[in-house]
Amino acid sequence: MQLRPYQEGARQAVHHEWAQGNNKTLLVLPTGTGKTIVFAKITEDCVRSGKRVLIMAHRGELLEQAADKIKKATGLTCSVEKAEASCLGSWYRVIVGSVQTLTREKRLKRFSQNYFDVIIVDEAHHCISDSYQHVLQYFTQANVLGVTATPDRGDMRDLGSYFNSLAYEYTLPKAIKEGYLCKIKAQTIPLKLDLTGVGMQSGDFKAGDLGTALDPYLEQIAGEMSNYCLNRKTVVFLPLIATSQKFCELLNENGFKAAEVNGNSTDRTEILQDFDQGKYNVLCNSMLLTEGWDCPSVDCVIVLRPTKIRSLYCQMIGRGTRLFQGKEELLLLDFLWMTERHELCRPAHLIAGSEEIAQKMTEKIESSPLPLELEEAEKQATEDVIAAREEALAKRLAEMKKRKRRLVDPLQFEMSIQSEDLSNYVPAFGWEMGPPSEKQTQSLEKLGILPDEIDNAGKAAKLLDRLDKRRTEGLTTPKQIRFLESRGFQHVGTWEFNHAKKLIDRIAGNGWHVPSGITPGEYRPGGELIG
Incomplete structure (x- = not known):
């Protein structure tokens, strides 16, 4: 089977991490991109x-599913520990194992601690649980790969307490x-659903409270759906089986052909x-279809089981x-x-690089x-956020001018080179969260970055x-950025080093004044020859 370019990149990256001694590494691939x-x-x-x-x-x-796809993709047959x-x-030499079975002490002790050389954890966002950790901490000599569809680094803070690197995202x-x-x-949909009275349990909204809170709105929601998805193939996620069954009946009354499945459905395979x-x-369900079910023709998803857990939200949306x-x-x-809580997952959280952009x-x-x-x-939200940041940066630069700092503020550098991955960076792994080392601080200062703002x-x-x-790549240095932007030039971080050097030399030759004929705010590299 020929892998797609990103799949081959992921495969090589995992082996590289293990070779480097990072024996517990993560692979992040969105639902539907072939992680198995x-x-x-x-x-x-x-x-x-x-x-x-x-x-x-x-x-x-x-x-x-894992055993089936391994057989189809590689020809390897799996044995089962379940x-x-x-x-x-x-x-x-390939074993698919149930964590519920392996976590039993008597079962686990039947294996030597070096029995497995490699452990792969599917849906790795579950692996921080006690049952998974009990197994993983037993086979301490194995290389571990966690595979998850978690959409952003912020969700991986907990995973960072166990895994020591991110191989590929x-x-x-x-x-x-x-x-x-x-x-x-x-x-x-312009329908206000009040969740202010819903309690929390295990880090998320209580399913029972959600069912009670949603109940008064179900008829209105079914009515609103007839305006948008009568001609679509829709999956609806609900908090309780009773809520799911009731909503299914309401949908059928509103002109849909709806069915409901739950863990107790004896005809589940036939319905699917x-x-x-x-x-x-x-298709209505009470969180049954979040994992292990694929129906590519689904073209509408409705989450009536609000959550603050992005990995869960991503799994639900991934069905479509x-x-x-x-x-x-x-x-x-x-x-x-x-x-009252602002951490509720919404569609924006699927792709937004930061909470600031998600809110916008x-x-x-x-x-x-x-x-x-x-x-x-x-794209629109990012432009708005960048504009607001640039306005804030202008105020900071004005203050910096007064202090005549010789180093570049990290925010100025990030904005100048237009780097969202730096601006939105969130530390995930243990070593990343600690303070910068003395060597890092000295290197940053030597290269022209003010290290005080990096925590x-x-x-x-x-x-x-x-x-x-x-x-x-021959791009501008922080010092070039600071000098030229202090003279009013824009986004100098996107320029080439040699172009910036020639312009600075020209300004120096003009008594450290910008030559006439050049308007810094409108100037773009290549707009004129600099000799």
Whole structure:
């Protein structure tokens, strides 16, 4: 099987991390981009080098899918460690194992601590739980790969307490831009749903409270849906089975062909097949379909189980992001959620690089009378946020002028080179969260960056890497940026080093005044020859 370019990049990156001694590494791929295929190929690589691999998950369906895709992608057969089935005595070198089975002390002790050379954790956002940790801490000599669809680094702070590196991250916007996932549009329904009385449990909203809070609105929601998705294939996520069943009945009363599935449904397989084949156009569920189920023809997702956990939100939306013939985009129907908490996940959080941009995107989506494409909303929101930052930066630069600092403020550098990844950086792993080392501080100062404003080692490392890369690419230095921008030139960070040097030499030759004929605010490199 030929891997896509990003899949091959991910495969190589994981092996590189292990070779560098980072034995617990993460792979982040959005739902629908083939994460199982990637770790199947990594598994094949390991088996070819004589290693024994454990693939661990928390649900039987995920284990079955992993075994099936490994067989199809590599030809390797898996043995099973689950319930009565055991891999001990099997000559197969790939084992799919249930965490519920392996975490039992008696079962675990049947293995030597070096029995597995590699452990792959599917849906790795679960691996911080006690059951996973009990198994992982037993097989301490194994290289570990965690695979997750978590959409951003901020969600990985908890994962950073166990994993020591991020091998590879493929983002949702990039997957959409490169044509591997469909475009996403969001439409806010002008219906205010009050969640202010909903309590919290295990870091998220209580499902029971959510069911009670939603109940008075279900009829209105069903009515609103008839305005947007009668001709779409829709999946609705709800907090409780009773709520899901009631909503299904209301949808059928409003002209839909709706079905409902839950953990107790004896005809679940038949219903899912009928939905896939078009017998139903809406499928209601109480969080059953967040993992291990794919139906590429889904083109509308409605989350009526609000959450603050982005990995969970991403899993729900991921049910509709796959490509399908004739499918133009995925439509997300959102509501005006009234909550005292600001961390509620909304469509904007799928692609926004920061909470600041997500809030601005949400404002734009809510004010738009038509569905708004997320990429377009993100672009507009980013421009607004950058404009606000530049205004704040101008005030800081005015203060800096008075102090005549010889070093560049990191924010000025980030804005000048137009680097969102630096501006939105959030430390995730243990070493990144600590203060910058003395060596990092000295290196930054030597290269012209004021180190006082950098409060963690991860940001310092990222800045130093960027500075080294810019030097290799022949781009402007921080000192050139500070000097020219203090004279009113804009975004000098995007210029070439030699162009900036010639302009500075020309200004120096003119008694440190900008030559006549050059208007700094309008000046663009290449607009005139500098001799």
